[in-house]
Amino acid sequence: MASATTSKKMREEATCPICLQLMAEPMSISCGHSYCQACLLSFMGLASSPLRQQDTETFSCPQCRAPFQRGSLRPSKQLGNLIAALRELEQEQELEQEQEQEQEQEQEQEQELFCQEHRERLLLFCEDEGQLICWRCERGLRHKGHTTSLVEDAGPSYQEQLQEAVRKLRQLEEECTSQKAFMAKQIAEWNEKIEARSQKIQEDFKNLHSCLSKEKRYLQILESEKEHTLRRLREREAKLEQQSRELESCILELEERCQGSAQKMLQDVKGALSRSQAVRLETQKVLSLEVQTECDVPELYFDLRKRLRSHQISVTLDPETAHPELIPSKDQRQVTRGGCPQGAGDPSPQRFTVSPCILGFMPWRQYFKVDVGEGVGWDVGWDVGVCLESVQRFVETLQKPEAGFWALRLCARDSYQALTWPRTPLGLKKPPLVGGVLMDCEVGVVSFYNATSGSHLFTFPGPPSPAS
Known part of the structure; x- marks a missing residue:
């Protein structure tokens, strides 16, 4: 079985640079890069039109900008087989993780049913310490003077608190999703602005052959600005993705508590509520998408x-x-x-x-x-x-x-x-x-x-x- 690091590297190699998912029906172009067939056709503006091998229409690679012709597209069967094997490997790993989680849950349930100290059933809930206890724990010195209640009586109140915590986390999750969508929109908008400015610079220099070196320098400056801002946008996107996973994990934990038995729900319930309340969605300052690189071509004339x-x-x-x-x-x-003709009779x-x-x-x-x-x-x-x-x-x-x-x-x-x-x-x-x-x-x-x-x-x- 391949290690997690190896699987991760394999997934990175098999990920489509356009849709960022495992490639579906991978196609290779003349520069060596590969993409999903649907993503590449969409990038080329061909939708689902069939490929014509003799077509000589030229496009630029989305990654390295190298030119390639439409007729040069070839299915990558070896890469497709690798992706199929990778999917099977990941499914096996997910199945193993699910089995391990189920075993851990079964062990936890067995431990929750009885008091580890007195081997009595945990039928009471201590409000002061937020723990399940047995009748012998209640009579002991540790819980003397504490407010206790039956599990059945304590359950509804904490059920409502857990559901309210889930509702708040759902709101944060929706906000996080909205910010992720906004970030994706910013990235797309930034790429469009960079492409428009790049086209403008190239058009300005089209008839200035003596200024080609200056055109290249401006385009390099523009590319550097693009990568700098795009890197900051992607860092924020990655942070939002991490926060999204944390919210999803916390929501899943609380929902599992609500769906389980009262004993399972009340076990360390205050800690769960405290952890959920500690989750915050960091508000990020919106980055400016104004392109700073300017090229006043008339000055170069x-x-x-x-x-x-x-x-x-x-x-x-x-x-x-x-x-x-x-x-x-x-x-x-x-x-x-x-108005008066001059030299009209001049032969x-x-x-x-x-x-x-x-x-x-x-x-x-x-x-x-x-x-x-x-x-x-x-x-x-x-x-x-x-x-x-x-x-x-x-x-x-x-x-x-x-x-x-x-x-x-x-x-x-x-x-x-x-x-x-x-x-x-x-x-x-x-x-x-x-x-x-x-x-x-x-x-x-x-x-x-x-x-x-x-x-x-x-x-x-x-x-x-x-x-x-």
């Missing part, structure tokens, strides 16, 4: 903006390409859309005649900023970006990368889009008053930034040749 400024140039607009309704400024740095082959566009030429790898303003053109909107020099200028063309356009658009008061096809809504919280455009044909990207805050807005695959 300062280095990025410095690098962008190193490639910044001043773009001079080309009036020869301007649509007739567009009016360039004298310094050819600004453009407005006027220049470079001029846009359908789309209201104007070009400014730039090298293959440069960065420039465009002041889009706050009120001008707010209802009309604007397009800012780059295009190939060879784009159509005399026919209406859908602006998209396939047609040679890489641009962002304000198409309403607060609706920003990247001009992909179909369009990509940007969902910007703050409108960019100054937009930054970085074009790098060697790398093959066109990126847009909020030049005020340094935040990244969108990145296109870049043009295949010099663009305007």
Whole structure:
């Protein structure tokens, strides 16, 4: 027969990390960890759907976060056999414990029936000492002057006291159960908040490849905070579990007294009542579940903006390409859309005649900023970006990368889009008053930034040749 320590270690190895029970129909994943089939399917959001071995959908292990594919799940028959053997072993141990308890109870009952000193039946109860005594004990010097009564007469009063003690302990047990449920809710809420914050941090760093090391550090700090608070929550949960077991044991003792004979009930009844009254449910201060780890990503953009400024140039607009309704400024740095067409009769082959566009030429790898303003053109909107020099200028063309356009658009008061096809809504919280455009044909990207805050807005695959 295995020792209790060995059984405990075996149970720990065979316990599902998700439901914390012995695994039912254990399944193993590619990283080596195992879980109940139902728990793993629920974690994967598959409910009771059958497994498809060829499915390549990827998930993360609940313990080590290692990736695994849905089709890699395999039943662990050896672990299942071990769990079945462990259950049989525990049942045998429980049966042995029950037999030992029954033998002890029988021995106690035999001892309770007769006075050990006088070998007389214990038919009296001494109120002063709270003990069962025989008629010879009553006449002895030890109990002289004590208040005594028949067991049958003393029983009802103590029966009520025991039942009242059980009622109070039941209330404490309910409170303990409520606190355990609250603690479990806190743990779940904490894990959800950590997961949400983790996703937010990862999303903030998604387009900042140069800041990946900082992302990892913030995530490590967040993980450390998670484990610290989770450890405190689990310590409290374990303490509540211990108090729950103590309450259950005390209740069971009192209920057994109430259900047994009067002699058995009154044997050391005052001690039992005293022990029950000493049971207390410790009130624990509620832990704060506010995540302390903060990551202000915009502050990390300062280095990025410095690098962008190193490639910044001043773009001079080309009036020869301007649509007739567009009016360039004298310094050819600004453009407005006027009511009176300019150069309507100009036959220049470079001029846009359908789309209201104007070009400014730039090298293959440069960065420039465009002041889009706050009120001008707010209802009309604007397009800012780059295009190939060879784009159509005399026919209406859908602006998209396939047609040679890489641009962002304000198409309403607060609706920003990247001009992909179909369009990509940007969902910007703050409108960019100054937009930054970085074009790098060697790398093959066109990126847009909020030049005020340094935040990244969108990145296109870049043009295949010099663009305007």
